[in-house]
Amino acid sequence: xxxxxxxxxxxxxxxxxxxxxxxxxxxxxxxxxxxxxxxxxxxxxxxxxxxxxxxxxxxxxxxxxxxxxxxxxxxxxxxxxxxxxxxxxxxxxxxxxxxxxxxxxxxxxxxxxxxxxxxxxxxxxxxxxxxxxxxxxxxxxxxxxxxxxxxxxxxxxxxxxxxxxxxxxxxxxxxxxxxxxxxxxxxxxxxxxxxxxxxxxxxxxxxxxxxxxxxxxxxxxxxxxxxxxxxxxxxxxx
Amino acid sequence: xxxxxxxxxxxxxxxxxxxxxxxxxxxxxxxxxxxxxxxxxxxxxxxxxxxxxxxxxxxxxxxxxxxxxxxxxxxxxxxxxxxxxxxxxxxxxxxxxxxxxxxxxxxxxxxxxxxxxxxxxxxxxxxxxxxxxxxxxxxxxxxxxxxxxxxxxxxxxxxxxxxxxxxxxxxxxxxxxxxxxxxxxxxxxxxxxxxxxxxxxxxxxxxxxxxxxxxxxxxxxxxxxxxxxxxxxxxxxx
DNA sequence: CGCACCTTTGAAAGGTTTCAACTTCTGTGG
DNA sequence: CCACAGAAGTTGAAACCTTTCAAAGGTGCG
Numbered sequence: 344x345x346x347x348x349x350x351x352x353x354x355x356x357x358x359x360x361x362x363x364x365x366x367x368x369x370x371x372x373x374x375x376x377x378x379x380x381x382x383x384x385x386x387x388x389x390x391x392x393x394x395x396x397x398x399x400x401x402x403x404x405x406x407x408x409x410x411x412x413x414x415x416x417x418x419x420x421x422x423x424x425x426x427x428x429x430x431x432x433x434x435x436x437x438x439x440x441x442x443x444x445x446x447x448x449x450x451x452x453x454x455x456x457x458x459x460x461x462x463x464x465x466x467x468x469x470x471x472x473x474x475x476x477x478x479x480x481x482x483x484x485x486x487x488x489x490x491x492x493x494x495x496x497x498x499x500x501x502x503x504x505x506x507x508x509x510x511x512x513x514x515x516x517x518x519x520x521x522x523x524x525x526x527x528x529x530x531x532x533x534x535x536x537x538x539x540x541x542x543x544x545x546x547x548x549x550x551x552x553x554x555x556x557x558x559x560x561x562x563x564x565x566x567x568x569x570x571x572x573x574x575x576x577x578x579x580x581x
Numbered sequence: 582x583x584x585x586x587x588x589x590x591x592x593x594x595x596x597x598x599x600x601x602x603x604x605x606x607x608x609x610x611x612x613x614x615x616x617x618x619x620x621x622x623x624x625x626x627x628x629x630x631x632x633x634x635x636x637x638x639x640x641x642x643x644x645x646x647x648x649x650x651x652x653x654x655x656x657x658x659x660x661x662x663x664x665x666x667x668x669x670x671x672x673x674x675x676x677x678x679x680x681x682x683x684x685x686x687x688x689x690x691x692x693x694x695x696x697x698x699x700x701x702x703x704x705x706x707x708x709x710x711x712x713x714x715x716x717x718x719x720x721x722x723x724x725x726x727x728x729x730x731x732x733x734x735x736x737x738x739x740x741x742x743x744x745x746x747x748x749x750x751x752x753x754x755x756x757x758x759x760x761x762x763x764x765x766x767x768x769x770x771x772x773x774x775x776x777x778x779x780x781x782x783x784x785x786x787x788x789x790x791x792x793x794x795x796x797x798x799x800x801x802x803x804x805x806x807x808x809x810x811x812x813x814x815x816x817x818x819x
Numbered sequence: 820c821g822c823a824c825c826t827t828t829g830a831a832a833g834g835t836t837t838c839a840a841c842t843t844c845t846g847t848g849g
Numbered sequence: 850c851c852a853c854a855g856a857a858g859t860t861g862a863a864a865c866c867t868t869t870c871a872a873a874g875g876t877g878c879g
Binding site for chain 3: 850851852853854855856857858859860861862863864865866867868869870871872873874875876877878879
Binding site: 492 | 835837838
């Protein structure tokens, strides 16, 4: 399979993403390459960070998906944000930071320690841009949960994931891999699994998306984005 | 009125808050005093920041309340977060940042330009701590909207405000001024004004709070916090 | 005193949850 | 290669929380 070999040889998501967020110079690239060389795997359900515990080191998420999770006393669970390949985890401006939420591997992962701040100005800028992105995603999550109905929440989140995965170079032909169960989705969307299931069927019937196995294809991302009033991400001016 | 004079002479909320978030040394204090000396007023409904427009300068909110707002195409409105006296607005790690949300004055305000980053290490640390706080509040907002019912959302938000205002030195006898209409509250909680009204009545009947005019008194903040599973804020380790 | 803004109330409609059962997958072991 | 167990997806009906719409009371200020 020629395509598979091309894909395998492509830029790693973390490089693709960071270099699009901020221009990476040669030293930054070297630091990243060295970091990636020390990648290690994690199992699904393992915790990358535990709420209330010190953050040992910042991480680069090279492959696989994770979730920032908050638990209520009675067991209700809210996924605050989803983490996809190319995302940076736990960079804080504060020394000796404490994790403000638990981060859980949703799939088997490949991660590595992030090159520390201060080693490269370009990389620091990329980290800052990455965190600015994360904040935008949080704002979007708040509006989704606060003011959108179930249908809109689903489509809006999928469009966000589409944009994010595209930034990481992981979208082909408007399709991307989504290793999420409907239950996980429901925890991210503040809904019940049953209702997510029904609304997903509606979205399929409406022709908004195709979801086969672990892969989602959006039929007309620009149109859906327009209908939901989504604007392209812009973090910096001239 | 002796009490009024004491209150008037007290530490400004911004100083109280920042010095609790990070130890402020003399230079930092001087910078803050100088900044505060150039305070200016803003009218209610004025925009401090406009989504998509460059952030001219970071601001210190000295007095009055504001809100980070997001609007949907059809006019639905979500308040992403509330800003109270002592909060810092628009400090970004990125150069030439663009506002990711609109910030609206909910009341007449007193604000001043924040001393720029880099001038004082202590102050930079305080800014970083302040931003870490903001992130925690965002996470809390997501869980509120995603997994709490109307009753819980109201009480949880009021408890958060209680904690934040206490940090700024604005709580007396478990009471604090809340210049919010029920409609504004509903925009923050992802509910309708009508429902907020009803649930507020229920909370009063249940003896959770007293709301007279613009002032709220929580009856037993620790107990309510325990019931909702709220933990004290902790940002840094040893 | 009157207008504007906020709060309160009622009744009906609507979206989402709950509970429980059933079906379809997926991976593993015989 | 099939059988099986557990996980994930699907379905139905009823209950529940929240919204909607409309109108009546309060309150403050010019």
